Amino acid sequence: xxxxxxxxQTLKIVxxxxxxxxxxxxxxxxxxxxxDGKKEGAKPAIFYTYIAILVVIGTxxxxxxxxxxxxxxxDLDRHKIKPDKVxxxxxxxxxxxxxxxxxxxxxxxxxxxxxAKSEDLTYGFGIFRQNGSMxxxxxxxxxxxxxxxxIFNKNGIYNIKSTEYSGPKGAFMEVRDAIRVIGxxxxxxxxIK
Amino acid sequence: xxxxxxxMEGYEGGLRDEAMTPMQKIALRFVVIGLLFYxxxxxxxxxxxxxxxxxxxxxxxxxxFSIMTVHPMVGIFGSSYMIVFGAFLFLxxxxxxxxxxxxxxxxxxxxxxxxxxFIMWLAGFLFHYAxxxxxxxxxxxxxxxxxxxxxxxxxxxVVGIMVGTFLFTYNIxxxxxxxxxxxxxxxxxxxxxxxxxxxxxxxxxxxxKKEHLVPLPIAAIGRGTxxxxxxxxxxxxxxxxxxxxxxxxxxxxxxxxxxxxALLYKNIFWWGLDLIADGLVLIFVAGTWYLLAMLxxxxxxxxxxxxxxxxxxxxxxxxTVWSHHLMSDQGQPNILKVVSGExxxxxxxxxxxxxxxxxLVTLWRARPLxxxxxxxxxxxxILGFMLAVPAGIIQADLGMNRVLHNTQWIIGTHxxxxxxxxxxxxxxxxxxxxxxxxTNNTVKLYSQKLANxxxxxxxxxxxxxxxxxxxxxxxxxxxxxIYLNGEYNTYMILAGICGAMLLAAFVIFLYNIVMxxxxxxxxxxxxxxxxxTNEAVLPPKExx
Numbered sequence: 001x002x003x004x005x006x007x008x009q010t011l012k013i014v015x016x017x018x019x020x021x022x023x024x025x026x027x028x029x030x031x032x033x034x035x036d037g038k039k040e041g042a043k044p045a046i047f048y049t050y051i052a053i054l055v056v057i058g059t060x061x062x063x064x065x066x067x068x069x070x071x072x073x074x075d076l077d078r079h080k081i082k083p084d085k086v087x088x089x090x091x092x093x094x095x096x097x098x099x100x101x102x103x104x105x106x107x108x109x110x111x112x113x114x115x116a117k118s119e120d121l122t123y124g125f126g127i128f129r130q131n132g133s134m135x136x137x138x139x140x141x142x143x144x145x146x147x148x149x150x151i152f153n154k155n156g157i158y159n160i161k162s163t164e165y166s167g168p169k170g171a172f173m174e175v176r177d178a179i180r181v182i183g184x185x186x187x188x189x190x191x192i193k
Numbered sequence: 194x195x196x197x198x199x200x201m202e203g204y205e206g207g208l209r210d211e212a213m214t215p216m217q218k219i220a221l222r223f224v225v226i227g228l229l230f231y232x233x234x235x236x237x238x239x240x241x242x243x244x245x246x247x248x249x250x251x252x253x254x255x256x257x258f259s260i261m262t263v264h265p266m267v268g269i270f271g272s273s274y275m276i277v278f279g280a281f282l283f284l285x286x287x288x289x290x291x292x293x294x295x296x297x298x299x300x301x302x303x304x305x306x307x308x309x310x311f312i313m314w315l316a317g318f319l320f321h322y323a324x325x326x327x328x329x330x331x332x333x334x335x336x337x338x339x340x341x342x343x344x345x346x347x348x349x350x351v352v353g354i355m356v357g358t359f360l361f362t363y364n365i366x367x368x369x370x371x372x373x374x375x376x377x378x379x380x381x382x383x384x385x386x387x388x389x390x391x392x393x394x395x396x397x398x399x400x401x402k403k404e405h406l407v408p409l410p411i412a413a414i415g416r417g418t419x420x421x422x423x424x425x426x427x428x429x430x431x432x433x434x435x436x437x438x439x440x441x442x443x444x445x446x447x448x449x450x451x452x453x454x455a456l457l458y459k460n461i462f463w464w465g466l467d468l469i470a471d472g473l474v475l476i477f478v479a480g481t482w483y484l485l486a487m488l489x490x491x492x493x494x495x496x497x498x499x500x501x502x503x504x505x506x507x508x509x510x511x512x513t514v515w516s517h518h519l520m521s522d523q524g525q526p527n528i529l530k531v532v533s534g535e536x537x538x539x540x541x542x543x544x545x546x547x548x549x550x551x552x553l554v555t556l557w558r559a560r561p562l563x564x565x566x567x568x569x570x571x572x573x574x575i576l577g578f579m580l581a582v583p584a585g586i587i588q589a590d591l592g593m594n595r596v597l598h599n600t601q602w603i604i605g606t607h608x609x610x611x612x613x614x615x616x617x618x619x620x621x622x623x624x625x626x627x628x629x630x631x632t633n634n635t636v637k638l639y640s641q642k643l644a645n646x647x648x649x650x651x652x653x654x655x656x657x658x659x660x661x662x663x664x665x666x667x668x669x670x671x672x673x674x675i676y677l678n679g680e681y682n683t684y685m686i687l688a689g690i691c692g693a694m695l696l697a698a699f700v701i702f703l704y705n706i707v708m709x710x711x712x713x714x715x716x717x718x719x720x721x722x723x724x725x726t727n728e729a730v731l732p733p734k735e736x737x
Contacts, residue, residue, distance in 0.1 A: 007592070008668075011593070012667055015584070015606075018583065019660070022576065022579045030564070030572050033564075034562060034564050035561050036560065039557070039559070041495045042550070047499075047550065051546070054543045054546045057542065058542040059536065069592030071595055072595075122329040122330065128669060129669075131668075131669075132668065134669040137595065138595075139522045139523070141456050141522060143454060144455060144524035145524045146522075161674075164329070165325055165673035168253075169254075171254045171258070171674065172677075
């Protein structure tokens with residue numbers, strides 16, 4: 001099953017190709033605009049085809065990710081899904097406190113919910129690999145529901161960081177080795193200690 | 194001619210201001226101050242970048258984040274707003290062929306904007322007030338971290354900026370709608386309908402199309418200015434709320450337990466803030482592209498009716514798009530995330546795509562064109578938005594947002610490329626094309642070679658910096674964090690080199706402008722105009 005490494009690697013490739021195409025397009029335009037040649041405008045059919053392509057790309061991206069990125073459907077339906085385990089995390093005075101077992105032990109493929117609660121400021125809850133890449137994140141807003149449903153499919157040890165700015169005192173809010181995933185056939189090669 | 198003499202007097206005599214109108218001078222005052230604030234923002238950016246590579250000994254966390262707080266405020270309000278205000282306060286009467294409603298209000302606007310930005314900057318520099326521009330509740334009133342005087346200073350600065358913005362908004366609409374003394378009565382209601390685009394919309398359903406009363410760029414200025422006014426109302430309301438908490442604390446009646454819903458506040462604040470990022474910037478930019486394309490090509494705009502309709506749609510989109518900033522807020526209803534966050538946001542790809550298409554085709558129909566400074570910077574600006582808008586659309590997706598939110602991706606690939614390459618290069622194009630009009634053709638550019646160098650350094654530096662920040666973001670680097678152990682040093686050093694190119698480009702541009710105007714010419718901009726008129730430019734003298 002795809003994880004954030006796969007998704008972001010695909011993004012890196014797709015966006016780089018796109019960037020090179022548009023840079024070349026403007027380069028081609030700049031080269032030709034100073035030269036004489038055909039001067040007519042675009043035919044309406046070309047214009048409306050172009051608009052149709054933009055509509056397809058703009059909305060199609062969301063249909064694509066809904067069907068290919070695993071966490072989108074279960075994020076939207078998380079209120080209907082019964083989790084296997086719920087972890088409670090509290091934020092106060094720029095400190096992240098994990099209530100209960102530490103590290104949070106998760107079995108491969110279990111549906112787990114991270115329920116974060118802030119008692120003062122707005123923070124963020126982010127799960128990171130040992131190499132610093134992000135697995136997932138959410139905002140932690142005081143007085144609001146902050147629950148992230150996640151399924152891990154690779155063994156590894158993960159850190160938690162606050163992903164939202166909460167003042168200079170919150171610059172280094174991190175709990176190292178906060179999550180341990182076991183029981184999978186595959187290891188997350190960026191999360192092995 | 195010696196260097197000092199040329200520096201003082203400018204290239205070929207520099208600026209001669211005898212025949213300049215007050216509006217020409219005021220527009221230039223806005224632009225000059227805006228450029229200086231741009232330099233300050235660029236310098237702040239470089240300091241932060243260096244700190245990300247290797248923490249600087251004289252900067253602690255509170256100082257670092259106070260720089261991060263004022264950096265976008267100086268860049269947006271002190272620089273972009275100032276340059277846009279100057280250009281539009283001049284262009285509105287110029288294109289409407291009528292006097293500006295009030296020269297005094299225009300003059301007061303730049304003073305308030307410049308003063309407000311400086312005071313707000315002082316709040317960060319002197320008192321390290323650092324709630325960031327997002328002001329997520331209740332951080333701005335967290336007195337455990339922030340100095341009360343710093344907070345009040347910050348709010349006073351913001352008030353100055355917002356009052357300046359309200360005056361600009363009022364002056365623009367009044368100029369479009371009012372009847373100057375001695376003129377035949379102007380059809381204010383009809384003018385308003387044309388400015389808002391209602392006439393254009395009704396034209397779709399009419400057999401006999403009504404003629405547009407205002408030129409297309411005025412429609413863009415009007416519609417963007419509505420977003421600007423609405424945004425100023427929201428920011429002022431947030432400022433007032435924060436000020437009430439400050440005053441309560443100051444007078445010993447702490448309001449710390451008073452309930453404000455952080456998520457509701459965040460929704461309202463982002464609704465207002467997004468009117469800048471996804472509203473007026475895109476609308477103003479599209480309008481400026483259309484104007485530039487018409488001026489550069491000397492031809493009418495291709496598909497003008499579609500362009501007007503797209504501007505109207507963009508305004509409606511900008512009012513309904515804010516939720517893409519709250520896709521990682523789990524308390525935010527899913528319906529808002531999907532409809533406002535994903536689907537409405539996708540319309541920005543379409544409206545901006547239309548602007549790109551119409552501008553390029555308008556230019557294409559006039560080829561061969563000379564590769565002038567205004568044309569090359571315009572193409573740079575278009576490229577910037579072609580790169581930055583899709584990067585934002587990608588982030589505004591439930592799947593991608595979960596792994597990109599608050600990383601360097603959004604601030605680099607989307608925001609910095611949009612502002613530095615897209616917006617700033619468009620503004621440079623506008624500056625180059627307006628320069629002869631604003632100076633009555635008295636200023637000649639000191640060096641075309643320096644202008645070319647400025648262009649390439651800015652373009653490569655801007656795209657490069659955004660690209661390396663984006664790559665760091667995809668590898669997990671957060672946008673509002675400090676890294677002490679060089680975790681992302683390769684990306685940050687490369688982004689730093691690109692940032693240095695941007696800074697060098699600006700210094701070269703500034704030098705070229707100073708040498709063109711001359712120091713005396715630049716000082717003359719701030720002296721009262723010899724000619725007293727509300728007209729944008731004086732009518733040409735009749736041949737005897």
